[in-house]
Amino acid sequence: MQAGKTQKFKFSPSDGQYVNVLLLGENHILTVCEVEVYEVSEDMVAMIQSEGINVAPKGQATQSNQGSTACLSLAQNAIDWNRQYDLFKGSCTQTNTESDPWWRLVLMKTYTIVSVALTNRGDCCTEQLNGAVVHIGDSLESEGHANPVCDKVFFIPAGGTGKFRCDSALQGCYVTVGLPGENRTLSLCEVEVFRVPTE
Template identity: 40%
Template sequence: MGLLHSAALLWILCTAAAEDSMPTRNIALHGRATQSTVYSGTTSAINAIDGNLDTDYSRGSCSWTTAEVSPWWRVDLLRPYKISQIAITNSGAWLDGAKLLVGNSLENNGNSNPICAEINSIPDGGTKTFQCNYMVGRYVNIFLEEKHNYLQVCEVEIFGVPESNECLCF
Protein backbone atom coordinates (compact mmCIF):
# COMPACT_ATOMS: atom_id res chain seq x y z
CA MET A 1 0.00 0.00 0.00
CA GLY A 2 2.86 2.41 0.77
CA LEU A 3 4.39 2.06 -2.71
CA LEU A 4 1.05 2.65 -4.41
CA HIS A 5 0.42 5.68 -2.20
CA SER A 6 3.90 7.10 -3.01
CA ALA A 7 3.39 6.57 -6.75
CA ALA A 8 0.01 8.32 -6.62
CA LEU A 9 1.50 11.24 -4.70
CA LEU A 10 4.37 11.53 -7.20
CA TRP A 11 1.88 11.53 -10.09
CA ILE A 12 -0.17 14.30 -8.43
CA LEU A 13 2.95 16.42 -7.84
CA CYS A 14 4.17 15.91 -11.42
CA THR A 15 0.77 16.79 -12.86
CA ALA A 16 0.65 19.97 -10.76
CA ALA A 17 4.18 20.90 -11.86
CA ALA A 18 3.29 20.33 -15.51
CA GLU A 19 0.20 22.53 -15.18
CA ASP A 20 2.29 25.26 -13.53
CA SER A 21 4.72 25.17 -16.44
CA MET A 22 2.07 25.62 -19.15
CA PRO A 23 2.88 28.64 -21.35
CA THR A 24 0.62 31.14 -19.60
CA ARG A 25 3.27 33.32 -17.98
CA ASN A 26 5.67 35.68 -19.65
CA ILE A 27 9.09 34.04 -19.25
CA ALA A 28 10.89 37.08 -20.71
CA LEU A 29 10.32 39.06 -17.50
CA HIS A 30 13.13 37.14 -15.76
CA GLY A 31 15.57 37.26 -18.68
CA ARG A 32 18.52 39.49 -19.43
CA ALA A 33 18.19 41.82 -22.40
CA THR A 34 20.81 43.51 -24.54
CA GLN A 35 20.91 45.28 -27.90
CA SER A 36 23.44 46.32 -30.51
CA THR A 37 23.49 50.01 -29.46
CA VAL A 38 21.50 52.34 -27.18
CA TYR A 39 19.86 55.48 -28.58
CA SER A 40 19.78 57.28 -25.22
CA GLY A 41 19.96 56.57 -21.50
CA THR A 42 16.23 55.93 -21.32
CA THR A 43 16.04 53.44 -24.21
CA SER A 44 17.97 50.43 -22.91
CA ALA A 45 17.18 46.84 -23.87
CA ILE A 46 15.68 45.97 -20.47
CA ASN A 47 12.74 48.31 -21.20
CA ALA A 48 11.37 45.75 -23.67
CA ILE A 49 10.97 43.08 -20.95
CA ASP A 50 9.73 45.18 -18.03
CA GLY A 51 6.04 44.21 -18.33
CA ASN A 52 5.10 47.78 -19.36
CA LEU A 53 3.04 47.85 -22.58
CA ASP A 54 3.27 51.66 -22.88
CA THR A 55 4.46 52.61 -26.38
CA ASP A 56 5.79 56.08 -25.53
CA TYR A 57 9.58 55.72 -25.56
CA SER A 58 10.00 59.16 -23.95
CA ARG A 59 8.61 57.69 -20.72
CA GLY A 60 11.34 55.03 -20.69
CA SER A 61 9.03 52.24 -21.75
CA CYS A 62 10.77 51.10 -24.97
CA SER A 63 14.20 49.98 -26.09
CA TRP A 64 15.72 51.78 -29.06
CA THR A 65 19.01 51.44 -30.92
CA THR A 66 20.84 54.15 -32.81
CA ALA A 67 20.46 54.21 -36.59
CA GLU A 68 22.88 51.55 -37.80
CA VAL A 69 23.25 48.70 -40.26
CA SER A 70 21.71 45.44 -38.99
CA PRO A 71 20.50 46.55 -35.53
CA TRP A 72 19.40 43.82 -33.11
CA TRP A 73 17.80 43.25 -29.72
CA ARG A 74 18.15 40.02 -27.67
CA VAL A 75 16.87 38.44 -24.48
CA ASP A 76 18.70 35.61 -22.71
CA LEU A 77 16.08 33.43 -20.99
CA LEU A 78 18.89 31.89 -18.89
CA ARG A 79 17.98 28.34 -19.94
CA PRO A 80 16.44 26.70 -23.02
CA TYR A 81 12.67 26.81 -23.39
CA LYS A 82 10.19 25.31 -25.83
CA ILE A 83 8.72 28.59 -27.04
CA SER A 84 5.10 28.49 -28.16
CA GLN A 85 4.56 32.15 -28.98
CA ILE A 86 6.05 35.60 -28.79
CA ALA A 87 4.02 38.80 -28.55
CA ILE A 88 5.65 42.07 -29.58
CA THR A 89 4.33 45.54 -28.80
CA ASN A 90 5.53 48.20 -31.21
CA SER A 91 5.65 51.95 -31.63
CA GLY A 92 5.84 53.06 -35.24
CA ALA A 93 7.27 51.13 -38.18
CA TRP A 94 10.68 50.43 -36.65
CA LEU A 95 10.24 46.66 -36.78
CA ASP A 96 8.99 46.22 -40.35
CA GLY A 97 11.07 43.52 -42.03
CA ALA A 98 12.73 42.32 -38.81
CA LYS A 99 13.37 38.64 -38.20
CA LEU A 100 12.27 37.00 -34.98
CA LEU A 101 14.91 34.37 -34.09
CA VAL A 102 14.95 31.60 -31.49
CA GLY A 103 17.90 29.36 -30.62
CA ASN A 104 20.77 28.42 -28.34
CA SER A 105 23.67 30.00 -30.22
CA LEU A 106 25.36 33.34 -29.63
CA GLU A 107 27.09 33.15 -33.02
CA ASN A 108 26.75 36.54 -34.70
CA ASN A 109 25.22 37.88 -31.43
CA GLY A 110 22.46 35.26 -31.74
CA ASN A 111 21.45 36.53 -35.17
CA SER A 112 22.29 33.20 -36.85
CA ASN A 113 19.62 31.29 -34.92
CA PRO A 114 16.58 29.80 -36.72
CA ILE A 115 13.71 32.08 -37.75
CA CYS A 116 10.41 31.85 -35.89
CA ALA A 117 8.77 34.59 -37.97
CA GLU A 118 9.35 37.69 -40.03
CA ILE A 119 7.69 40.86 -38.82
CA ASN A 120 5.94 42.41 -41.81
CA SER A 121 4.11 45.08 -39.85
CA ILE A 122 2.69 45.80 -36.43
CA PRO A 123 0.25 48.71 -36.17
CA ASP A 124 1.55 51.77 -34.35
CA GLY A 125 1.05 51.10 -30.66
CA GLY A 126 -0.20 47.59 -31.38
CA THR A 127 0.73 44.11 -30.27
CA LYS A 128 1.15 41.16 -32.61
CA THR A 129 1.59 37.54 -31.57
CA PHE A 130 3.82 35.14 -33.51
CA GLN A 131 3.53 31.35 -33.22
CA CYS A 132 6.88 29.60 -32.78
CA ASN A 133 5.49 26.05 -32.48
CA TYR A 134 7.66 25.13 -29.49
CA MET A 135 10.99 26.04 -31.07
CA VAL A 136 13.73 25.39 -28.53
CA GLY A 137 15.98 28.24 -27.50
CA ARG A 138 17.62 30.15 -24.73
CA TYR A 139 17.93 33.32 -26.82
CA VAL A 140 15.25 35.32 -28.64
CA ASN A 141 16.45 37.99 -31.07
CA ILE A 142 14.81 40.67 -33.14
CA PHE A 143 17.10 41.42 -36.08
CA LEU A 144 16.88 43.94 -38.93
CA GLU A 145 19.38 42.22 -41.21
CA GLU A 146 21.30 44.43 -43.67
CA LYS A 147 19.02 47.42 -43.14
CA HIS A 148 20.21 50.84 -42.00
CA ASN A 149 17.62 51.85 -39.45
CA TYR A 150 16.70 52.26 -35.81
CA LEU A 151 15.26 49.26 -33.97
CA GLN A 152 12.60 50.15 -31.43
CA VAL A 153 10.81 47.56 -29.29
CA CYS A 154 8.33 48.49 -26.57
CA GLU A 155 7.59 45.05 -25.11
CA VAL A 156 8.45 41.42 -25.85
CA GLU A 157 6.39 38.74 -24.13
CA ILE A 158 7.57 35.15 -24.51
CA PHE A 159 5.49 32.10 -23.62
CA GLY A 160 6.85 28.59 -23.34
CA VAL A 161 7.87 25.73 -21.10
CA PRO A 162 11.33 24.61 -19.97
CA GLU A 163 13.01 22.32 -22.50
CA SER A 164 13.62 19.63 -19.90
CA ASN A 165 11.15 18.82 -17.21
CA GLU A 166 12.92 18.12 -13.92
CA CYS A 167 10.04 15.91 -12.76
CA LEU A 168 9.96 12.28 -13.92
CA CYS A 169 6.28 11.74 -14.60
CA PHE A 170 4.61 8.42 -15.44
Protein backbone atom coordinates in the same frame (compact mmCIF):
# COMPACT_ATOMS: atom_id res chain seq x y z
CA MET B 1 6.47 29.61 7.86
CA GLN B 2 9.78 30.16 9.66
CA ALA B 3 9.92 32.52 12.64
CA GLY B 4 10.65 36.11 11.64
CA LYS B 5 10.44 35.32 7.92
CA THR B 6 8.28 36.77 5.17
CA GLN B 7 6.51 34.42 2.80
CA LYS B 8 5.06 35.44 -0.57
CA PHE B 9 2.00 33.77 -2.03
CA LYS B 10 1.54 34.02 -5.80
CA PHE B 11 -1.74 33.36 -7.59
CA SER B 12 -3.69 34.47 -10.63
CA PRO B 13 -4.80 38.14 -10.46
CA SER B 14 -8.13 38.62 -8.66
CA ASP B 15 -10.42 41.63 -8.33
CA GLY B 16 -11.60 42.73 -4.89
CA GLN B 17 -11.48 45.31 -2.13
CA TYR B 18 -11.19 42.96 0.87
CA VAL B 19 -8.27 40.73 1.85
CA ASN B 20 -8.97 38.26 4.68
CA VAL B 21 -6.38 36.17 6.51
CA LEU B 22 -8.11 33.27 8.26
CA LEU B 23 -6.69 30.73 10.69
CA LEU B 24 -8.98 27.74 10.65
CA GLY B 25 -9.64 25.63 13.72
CA GLU B 26 -10.57 26.11 17.37
CA ASN B 27 -8.62 27.88 20.12
CA HIS B 28 -6.08 29.47 17.76
CA ILE B 29 -4.47 32.91 18.02
CA LEU B 30 -3.71 34.73 14.77
CA THR B 31 -0.67 37.04 14.82
CA VAL B 32 0.48 38.81 11.64
CA CYS B 33 3.42 41.23 11.69
CA GLU B 34 3.01 42.58 8.14
CA VAL B 35 0.63 42.09 5.24
CA GLU B 36 1.59 43.35 1.78
CA VAL B 37 -0.88 43.31 -1.12
CA TYR B 38 0.36 44.11 -4.61
CA GLU B 39 -1.79 45.61 -7.34
CA VAL B 40 -1.18 44.67 -10.96
CA SER B 41 -2.01 46.82 -13.97
CA GLU B 42 -4.58 45.85 -16.59
CA ASP B 43 -1.73 45.39 -19.08
CA MET B 44 -0.01 42.94 -16.76
CA VAL B 45 -3.22 40.95 -16.31
CA ALA B 46 -3.65 40.81 -20.09
CA MET B 47 -0.10 39.52 -20.48
CA ILE B 48 -0.59 36.80 -17.87
CA GLN B 49 -3.87 35.63 -19.34
CA SER B 50 -3.12 36.03 -23.05
CA GLU B 51 -1.17 32.93 -24.06
CA GLY B 52 0.39 31.30 -21.05
CA ILE B 53 3.63 31.76 -19.21
CA ASN B 54 5.70 34.78 -20.21
CA VAL B 55 9.33 34.07 -19.28
CA ALA B 56 10.82 37.25 -20.74
CA PRO B 57 10.91 39.25 -17.46
CA LYS B 58 13.09 36.52 -15.93
CA GLY B 59 15.87 37.17 -18.45
CA GLN B 60 18.51 39.76 -19.22
CA ALA B 61 18.32 41.94 -22.31
CA THR B 62 21.01 43.49 -24.46
CA GLN B 63 21.12 45.19 -27.85
CA SER B 64 23.56 46.05 -30.63
CA ASN B 65 24.11 49.58 -29.33
CA GLN B 66 22.69 52.04 -26.86
CA GLY B 67 20.29 54.59 -28.32
CA SER B 68 20.96 58.28 -28.03
CA THR B 69 18.15 58.74 -25.51
CA ALA B 70 20.25 57.01 -22.81
CA CYS B 71 18.17 55.47 -20.00
CA LEU B 72 14.95 56.03 -21.96
CA SER B 73 16.04 53.40 -24.49
CA LEU B 74 17.70 50.66 -22.40
CA ALA B 75 17.37 47.10 -23.70
CA GLN B 76 15.87 45.98 -20.37
CA ASN B 77 12.95 48.39 -20.84
CA ALA B 78 11.40 45.92 -23.29
CA ILE B 79 10.80 43.28 -20.59
CA ASP B 80 9.37 45.44 -17.80
CA TRP B 81 5.78 44.14 -17.98
CA ASN B 82 4.69 47.46 -19.47
CA ARG B 83 3.27 47.89 -22.98
CA GLN B 84 3.53 51.69 -22.80
CA TYR B 85 4.30 52.68 -26.41
CA ASP B 86 5.74 56.18 -25.96
CA LEU B 87 9.54 55.98 -25.98
CA PHE B 88 9.85 59.11 -23.88
CA LYS B 89 7.90 57.58 -21.01
CA GLY B 90 10.78 55.21 -20.33
CA SER B 91 9.36 51.80 -21.18
CA CYS B 92 10.75 51.21 -24.69
CA THR B 93 14.13 50.35 -26.09
CA GLN B 94 15.86 51.84 -29.13
CA THR B 95 19.18 51.47 -30.90
CA ASN B 96 21.05 54.11 -32.80
CA THR B 97 20.70 54.00 -36.58
CA GLU B 98 23.07 51.38 -37.99
CA SER B 99 23.25 48.33 -40.25
CA ASP B 100 21.43 45.23 -39.01
CA PRO B 101 20.56 46.34 -35.44
CA TRP B 102 19.43 43.66 -32.99
CA TRP B 103 17.94 43.14 -29.54
CA ARG B 104 18.53 39.93 -27.60
CA LEU B 105 17.01 38.28 -24.55
CA VAL B 106 19.13 35.87 -22.52
CA LEU B 107 16.93 33.47 -20.56
CA MET B 108 18.23 31.74 -17.44
CA LYS B 109 17.76 28.30 -19.02
CA THR B 110 16.55 26.65 -22.20
CA TYR B 111 12.79 26.76 -22.68
CA THR B 112 10.45 25.37 -25.31
CA ILE B 113 9.04 28.55 -26.87
CA VAL B 114 5.74 28.54 -28.75
CA SER B 115 5.19 32.24 -29.46
CA VAL B 116 6.55 35.76 -29.09
CA ALA B 117 4.67 39.06 -28.79
CA LEU B 118 6.19 42.41 -29.77
CA THR B 119 4.74 45.83 -28.93
CA ASN B 120 5.47 48.61 -31.43
CA ARG B 121 6.02 52.29 -30.73
CA GLY B 122 2.95 54.46 -30.99
CA ASP B 123 4.40 57.96 -30.64
CA CYS B 124 6.19 57.87 -34.01
CA CYS B 125 8.27 55.77 -36.37
CA THR B 126 5.91 52.80 -36.37
CA GLU B 127 7.23 51.50 -39.68
CA GLN B 128 10.70 50.95 -38.22
CA LEU B 129 9.79 47.49 -36.94
CA ASN B 130 8.68 46.23 -40.36
CA GLY B 131 10.92 43.41 -41.53
CA ALA B 132 12.20 42.40 -38.09
CA VAL B 133 13.01 38.70 -37.68
CA VAL B 134 12.64 36.70 -34.46
CA HIS B 135 15.24 33.96 -33.86
CA ILE B 136 15.17 31.40 -31.03
CA GLY B 137 17.91 28.95 -30.07
CA ASP B 138 20.96 28.18 -27.94
CA SER B 139 23.64 29.66 -30.20
CA LEU B 140 25.29 33.09 -30.08
CA GLU B 141 26.74 32.66 -33.55
CA SER B 142 26.20 35.85 -35.57
CA GLU B 143 24.66 37.47 -32.47
CA GLY B 144 21.92 34.83 -32.43
CA HIS B 145 20.92 35.26 -36.08
CA ALA B 146 22.09 31.71 -36.85
CA ASN B 147 19.31 30.31 -34.64
CA PRO B 148 16.05 29.07 -36.19
CA VAL B 149 13.50 31.67 -37.24
CA CYS B 150 10.26 31.79 -35.27
CA ASP B 151 8.59 34.40 -37.47
CA LYS B 152 9.03 37.66 -39.37
CA VAL B 153 7.30 40.97 -38.71
CA PHE B 154 5.46 42.41 -41.69
CA PHE B 155 3.38 45.01 -39.88
CA ILE B 156 2.35 45.98 -36.35
CA PRO B 157 0.06 49.02 -35.99
CA ALA B 158 1.11 52.07 -34.01
CA GLY B 159 1.18 51.17 -30.32
CA GLY B 160 -0.11 47.69 -31.13
CA THR B 161 1.09 44.28 -30.00
CA GLY B 162 1.77 41.65 -32.64
CA LYS B 163 1.70 38.00 -31.62
CA PHE B 164 3.88 35.62 -33.58
CA ARG B 165 3.43 31.87 -33.21
CA CYS B 166 6.38 29.76 -34.27
CA ASP B 167 5.52 27.17 -36.96
CA SER B 168 6.82 24.58 -34.52
CA ALA B 169 7.89 24.97 -30.91
CA LEU B 170 11.54 26.02 -30.66
CA GLN B 171 13.95 25.32 -27.84
CA GLY B 172 16.42 27.95 -26.76
CA CYS B 173 17.79 30.27 -24.13
CA TYR B 174 18.32 33.17 -26.58
CA VAL B 175 15.58 35.18 -28.27
CA THR B 176 16.95 37.60 -30.84
CA VAL B 177 14.98 40.27 -32.70
CA GLY B 178 17.04 41.37 -35.70
CA LEU B 179 16.28 44.13 -38.18
CA PRO B 180 18.12 43.44 -41.47
CA GLY B 181 19.27 46.29 -43.68
CA GLU B 182 21.28 49.49 -43.70
CA ASN B 183 20.40 52.67 -41.81
CA ARG B 184 17.87 50.91 -39.59
CA THR B 185 16.74 51.78 -36.06
CA LEU B 186 15.26 49.04 -33.88
CA SER B 187 12.75 50.09 -31.23
CA LEU B 188 10.65 47.74 -29.08
CA CYS B 189 8.21 48.70 -26.35
CA GLU B 190 7.63 45.20 -25.00
CA VAL B 191 8.80 41.70 -25.79
CA GLU B 192 6.88 38.74 -24.38
CA VAL B 193 8.14 35.17 -24.77
CA PHE B 194 5.69 32.36 -24.09
CA ARG B 195 6.91 28.91 -23.15
CA VAL B 196 5.17 25.56 -23.10
CA PRO B 197 3.63 24.95 -19.65
CA THR B 198 5.48 22.24 -17.74
CA GLU B 199 2.58 21.27 -15.47
